[in-house]
Amino acid sequence: MAINLSAEQRQVGQDNFARVTDGLTRRRFMRGLAVAAGAAIPAGAAYYFGYKSMDGKPVKAALIGGGDEGGVLVGEHNPEFLEFIAVCDIRPFNLDIKPGQKHGGRIFDGDPKVQLRKGFRKVYGTKANNIKPYRKVEDMLRENPDIEAVVIATPLVTHAPIAIQCMKFGQQRGKPIHVLTEKLMARTIKDCKEMITVAKETGSVLSVGHQRHYSLLYAHALDVVEAGVLGEIKHISALWHRNFSWPEHGEKDGPKLAEIPGALAELHDGWSPPILEMDYNELKNSLKDYGYKDIYELIRWRLYERTGGGLMAELGSHQLDACSIFLGHVHPISVQGVGMHSFFGTTGTDDRRPNPREIDDGIFLTFEFPGRNHPNGANKGNDKSDTVVVTYSSVSNNGFEKYGECVTGSRGTMVVEEEKSVYLFPENAPGKKGDARGTSIGVTTTAGKPALDSGGTWGPSASAAAPGGAPAGAGGPPPSRGYREEMEDFAYCVRSWDPKIGYATTSDGSFVQRLPRCHGKVAMADAIIALTANIAMKTRQRIEFKHDWFEPEKKDAVPEAMV
Numbered sequence: 001m002a003i004n005l006s007a008e009q010r011q012v013g014q015d016n017f018a019r020v021t022d023g024l025t026r027r028r029f030m031r032g033l034a035v036a037a038g039a040a041i042p043a044g045a046a047y048y049f050g051y052k053s054m055d056g057k058p059v060k061a062a063l064i065g066g067g068d069e070g071g072v073l074v075g076e077h078n079p080e081f082l083e084f085i086a087v088c089d090i091r092p093f094n095l096d097i098k099p100g101q102k103h104g105g106r107i108f109d110g111d112p113k114v115q116l117r118k119g120f121r122k123v124y125g126t127k128a129n130n131i132k133p134y135r136k137v138e139d140m141l142r143e144n145p146d147i148e149a150v151v152i153a154t155p156l157v158t159h160a161p162i163a164i165q166c167m168k169f170g171q172q173r174g175k176p177i178h179v180l181t182e183k184l185m186a187r188t189i190k191d192c193k194e195m196i197t198v199a200k201e202t203g204s205v206l207s208v209g210h211q212r213h214y215s216l217l218y219a220h221a222l223d224v225v226e227a228g229v230l231g232e233i234k235h236i237s238a239l240w241h242r243n244f245s246w247p248e249h250g251e252k253d254g255p256k257l258a259e260i261p262g263a264l265a266e267l268h269d270g271w272s273p274p275i276l277e278m279d280y281n282e283l284k285n286s287l288k289d290y291g292y293k294d295i296y297e298l299i300r301w302r303l304y305e306r307t308g309g310g311l312m313a314e315l316g317s318h319q320l321d322a323c324s325i326f327l328g329h330v331h332p333i334s335v336q337g338v339g340m341h342s343f344f345g346t347t348g349t350d351d352r353r354p355n356p357r358e359i360d361d362g363i364f365l366t367f368e369f370p371g372r373n374h375p376n377g378a379n380k381g382n383d384k385s386d387t388v389v390v391t392y393s394s395v396s397n398n399g400f401e402k403y404g405e406c407v408t409g410s411r412g413t414m415v416v417e418e419e420k421s422v423y424l425f426p427e428n429a430p431g432k433k434g435d436a437r438g439t440s441i442g443v444t445t446t447a448g449k450p451a452l453d454s455g456g457t458w459g460p461s462a463s464a465a466a467p468g469g470a471p472a473g474a475g476g477p478p479p480s481r482g483y484r485e486e487m488e489d490f491a492y493c494v495r496s497w498d499p500k501i502g503y504a505t506t507s508d509g510s511f512v513q514r515l516p517r518c519h520g521k522v523a524m525a526d527a528i529i530a531l532t533a534n535i536a537m538k539t540r541q542r543i544e545f546k547h548d549w550f551e552p553e554k555k556d557a558v559p560e561a562m563v
């Protein structure tokens, strides 16, 4: 994202961000809580996001979907908040315990020599043997009445049916089953609205895994935006670029590939994983029972329109989520864009364009968002010309730039790179020469407002501890991406939840009890942005977002009705 920054400039930018956020935090903390200057500031996500410890009563949970992301969630979860007692997956490769088998049962695999995933054993030691494996969700729920919550990490098209099945099961047994599902919330907005309705009817907590809502790094970046020190923001650019253009043939030391009658040569890449014999043989006759047309739809679900939502759902949704947070949790005004399907083939019969896929391999979008003083902006102003443009691209055949978001304002620029580094630079004042990318800044007060300044006085002059847990500069552990905090917050909501109050609201429309930060309505907005962008690219038109799409009660108001 920050391709033209030298190592020295990166260091300056990171130190600037650390100093400015430290200064802003101290100021807010001293004002808000009336603590004397110099007092220690409580740190940590629980304090920042407002949840507490579980007093030795973790929520008993089941994981549904033990693939790549399931493995990440297992590795990141805190057993003091969420204790997994069962796991469900239909693929033998991701579930079965096969002693001595190198690549099977990876979710359970604790052998450091072959550890493909941070497994349950790493968290629970030998007690991991008590975690019960299942093929079918219903069997798992029926046999484990202790399950209070499920964490769903399955392909996009299954999020809604599995979440609804679990919540309804909880209602029938007379004790709710709460749901944390991975993003994107669902394959259609109709499904999102149905999930929100069922959560209300069954009294279940519904949370969605857009982890940037739980990242301290993003929380501090938002502080910088909200303090106004970047000046007027008119443009945010975001991108996620990767290179999948070197298809691999088979695995050197891996499990056997399936021999599928009539199949194409087994080329694969990051989104087109190999089809393994152990999965194919076991599932070839039962896939339809699980709702899959064939083995490709199950294992390469990201590549098909029916089962996935393309680059926008998988990658863009995270970054547009960040952009709408930076702009004050607002909804966009419009989107237009171009989706290209010009690198990979569709059929796989053309040798020059291997690895067939239905989804676009490059997307380029322009969103118009309301600025703070726009009638739909954070301040609900009356300036219709106050708009912000967000440009987004994601490509699959070039990884020179990686991923991140760049917020450009009239007084400064902030770059968030790969969810782990933030660089902050001032705009040079008139008459001031020199390289802004080499300018050290802090924060000071100008006309009663915080402002970036090379003589900033609020923060310590030396490098402050970087926000998000990492020490300023290189060498420290990377900051948390928010997975752990997202699961902790979900568990805390479940433990303090009163199903009788459920989703009741006060007269001003706010919820009576505490919900997860990324609850159904919040996550539905991210799904609307991603899926409407797909429609705009498909139909090559500029689409204006409609207010009713964002209202869960307006069941028939959905963007997919346009196509």
Ligand SMILES: NC(=O)c1ccc[n+]([C@@H]2O[C@H](COP(=O)([O-])OP(=O)(O)OC[C@H]3O[C@@H](n4cnc5c(N)ncnc54)[C@H](O)[C@@H]3O)[C@@H](O)[C@H]2O)c1
Pocket: 064, 065, 066, 067, 068, 069, 070, 088, 089, 090, 091, 094, 135, 137, 152, 153, 154, 155, 156, 158, 182, 183, 184, 209, 210, 211, 290, 298, 299, 314
């Ligand atoms: N938050 C993030 O940053 C992030 C990152 C990657 C993936 N994800 C999301 O996580 C989810 C899973 O992605 P992944 O990369 O792990 O995919 P994956 O294909 O590696 O794993 C999916 C697993 O779900 C299992 N499964 C499919 N249908 C099932 C069913 N009916 N019952 C039980 N198990 C079933 C599959 O067998 C597979 O093991 C997706 O929604 C994806 O968008 C989120």
